[in-house]
Amino acid sequence: MKAKEFNIKWGMVIDLDKCTGCGACMTACQVENNIAPMVDASNKLRTLSWMLVYELSNKKAAPDAEIAYLPRPCMQCGNPTCVPVCPVIATDKNEEGGIVSQIYPRCIGCRYCMAACPYHARYFNWEDPIFPKGMEKTLSPNTSVRPRGVVEKCNFCHTRLMKAKDKARQEGGNPEALADGAYMPACAEVCPTGAISFGDIKNPEHKVHELAKGENAYRLLEKLGLAPQVYYVSKREWVRKLGDNYAATGKAGAEKKHS
Amino acid sequence: MDRALFPDGVERCSFGKFALWMGFVTAFFLFGLYAMILIFAKGIVVTGLDNYFGFGLWITFDLAVIALGAGAFFTGFLKYILKIDQLKNIINLTVIIGFICYSGAMLVLTMDIGQPIRAWFGYWHPNVHSMLTEVIFCITCYCLVLIIEYVPLILEQKQLNKIPFLHHLAHNMHVNMALFAGIGAFLSTFHQGSLGGMYGVLMGRPYAFREGFFIWPWTFFLFVLSAVGSGPIFTVLCCTLMEKMTGRKLVDFKTKALMGKIAGTMLTVYIFFKILDTWAWANNFLPSVGMTFDQMFYGIIYGKWLMFTEIILCGLVPAIMLITPSIRNNPTLLYTAGILDCIGVTLNRYLFTVQAIAIPVMPFDSWQFYYPNWTEWSTCGMIVAYGVIVMSLSYRYLPVFPQERALNK
Numbered sequence A: 001m002k003a004k005e006f007n008i009k010w011g012m013v014i015d016l017d018k019c020t021g022c023g024a025c026m027t028a029c030q031v032e033n034n035i036a037p038m039v040d041a042s043n044k045l046r047t048l049s050w051m052l053v054y055e056l057s058n059k060k061a062a063p064d065a066e067i068a069y070l071p072r073p074c075m076q077c078g079n080p081t082c083v084p085v086c087p088v089i090a091t092d093k094n095e096e097g098g099i100v101s102q103i104y105p106r107c108i109g110c111r112y113c114m115a116a117c118p119y120h121a122r123y124f125n126w127e128d129p130i131f132p133k134g135m136e137k138t139l140s141p142n143t144s145v146r147p148r149g150v151v152e153k154c155n156f157c158h159t160r161l162m163k164a165k166d167k168a169r170q171e172g173g174n175p176e177a178l179a180d181g182a183y184m185p186a187c188a189e190v191c192p193t194g195a196i197s198f199g200d201i202k203n204p205e206h207k208v209h210e211l212a213k214g215e216n217a218y219r220l221l222e223k224l225g226l227a228p229q230v231y232y233v234s235k236r237e238w239v240r241k242l243g244d245n246y247a248a249t250g251k252a253g254a255e256k257k258h259s
Numbered sequence B: 001m002d003r004a005l006f007p008d009g010v011e012r013c014s015f016g017k018f019a020l021w022m023g024f025v026t027a028f029f030l031f032g033l034y035a036m037i038l039i040f041a042k043g044i045v046v047t048g049l050d051n052y053f054g055f056g057l058w059i060t061f062d063l064a065v066i067a068l069g070a071g072a073f074f075t076g077f078l079k080y081i082l083k084i085d086q087l088k089n090i091i092n093l094t095v096i097i098g099f100i101c102y103s104g105a106m107l108v109l110t111m112d113i114g115q116p117i118r119a120w121f122g123y124w125h126p127n128v129h130s131m132l133t134e135v136i137f138c139i140t141c142y143c144l145v146l147i148i149e150y151v152p153l154i155l156e157q158k159q160l161n162k163i164p165f166l167h168h169l170a171h172n173m174h175v176n177m178a179l180f181a182g183i184g185a186f187l188s189t190f191h192q193g194s195l196g197g198m199y200g201v202l203m204g205r206p207y208a209f210r211e212g213f214f215i216w217p218w219t220f221f222l223f224v225l226s227a228v229g230s231g232p233i234f235t236v237l238c239c240t241l242m243e244k245m246t247g248r249k250l251v252d253f254k255t256k257a258l259m260g261k262i263a264g265t266m267l268t269v270y271i272f273f274k275i276l277d278t279w280a281w282a283n284n285f286l287p288s289v290g291m292t293f294d295q296m297f298y299g300i301i302y303g304k305w306l307m308f309t310e311i312i313l314c315g316l317v318p319a320i321m322l323i324t325p326s327i328r329n330n331p332t333l334l335y336t337a338g339i340l341d342c343i344g345v346t347l348n349r350y351l352f353t354v355q356a357i358a359i360p361v362m363p364f365d366s367w368q369f370y371y372p373n374w375t376e377w378s379t380c381g382m383i384v385a386y387g388v389i390v391m392s393l394s395y396r397y398l399p400v401f402p403q404e405r406a407l408n409k
Ligand code: SF4
Pocket: A073, A074, A075, A076, A077, A080, A081, A082, A083, A100, A116, A117, A118, A119, A120, A121, A122, A153, A226
């Protein structure tokens, strides 16, 4: 299967050597996207975290022990396995820029897409969102809240893209050729160490264009052929090696067969 | 007291005994109903499902009963299209079991989806690329076909049949049964396949993903074959259980052995391809995505023993038993093979549903465990109880078994 291509390719490049695992991106995401705090969030397999920071370890004893942190948004796959499976077209990749949409009022909550996504990027609304008294005043007016029973996921803060396009129109610019930095998801904006870069990967004027081509850049599970639009960078080989499965060949960078 | 309603010339237990039995089964039904109401009121947050296990006991149960209900379409196909006349002795039973399995599965699905009120979106906004869409369409259409096949049997009830209109209606429906059997066979083959296709297309799940033919991954064909390789024998097992419970002979052993032969033949074909498929998957596909056979299994709960039980003990062994005439013609061995066969297909569906999504694909991810809780178990129990109730009523009041009178002389 071939990845779906558009003129613009919104993508992220995350420098894992810069990420300190502080979790600011996760918080910013929750605030931006109006995710209600759970009364009991002790079961981590039931929480909503569109952006989730994983801890990676080289599994060595001190003094060689090393850890790294890996923020995981939705990869906005070029060949998303979640899209063709949806029985009601509640999720699609059909918009310039390649962001995989999620249409809450359409979703029937069958969770087939969740079973499909190997990155665990999709989340189910187990309960209706209830915001503690007073917190409703802090909600973002741009993002709709979702009812119980539907699936949701990161959409690169799609409303921010809309806003950036509107702004470009108002200022007489071209909404289809936004300048680098004109559109930033909340996580990329808030990251204190600048680990998350964001932009149009196809546009040479955007920083991510070069970053994604760097020799230490890679994508998660490339061999599965989902063609993510999120790239990671690390100078450490063990970190890069954790980006895909090599047990069968034993070495990093095995032949990619499925695309 | 309800003797006038019994089919002609057969004995049934006393009404009191029957009422006691129905009360016993209804208790299970009501318990499940309570859980179902709870689920509709509070959402599936009350189940044991989570973001890792979006699919669990319910989907496994659905796939298993749909496979085991395959006796209906396949027997119908053999009886009406290929004209194997002997199957008329058991065809009614296959229809009732098929109807119970499919209607039950549909009910479970409405509980399973997060927004039951939107269940009809599957028809209104269908995604033609989704195997699940095909499943939704075919299951509902086929359930209608099963109702059409079941209705004439109800109309043949002694008192109803005295009404001339109903008598003729039943007769006319019977005359056209071959047509419905044909439609049923077509629909059923497709959705049995699509259920397999549902897993085969999951390119992010190495346990399930398969290459295939045209748009159909190999699992499409394997699911069809395993369903027809187990459905017929499941009917035989149900029939035997009813005989043991009622103390009456309902279907002659020759017909049962024939069903065993049919299931056995299909199971043999299935298991041959299943072993080839597993071999190719482990040696070609898995390495191509960097994974190994060992990585697909973990500990006891997700251990390799599951796959070996599925393919060897509950696949190859019953296949050999069922195609060997001397074994098949021994009742105890026939039933043993049948039970193994049904366990095998259920295990297969379980592995594709739960194991496939439990396997951590990202190397830094970890295995998670899933425990269905009481709401999931009791609602499955409700479906079983519903089936027992429908079956008990049908047995008591409808002429399900054409041979019953002769066999119990
Ligand atoms: S990361 Fe998962 S949810 Fe996001 S596009 Fe890819 S398959 Fe779909």
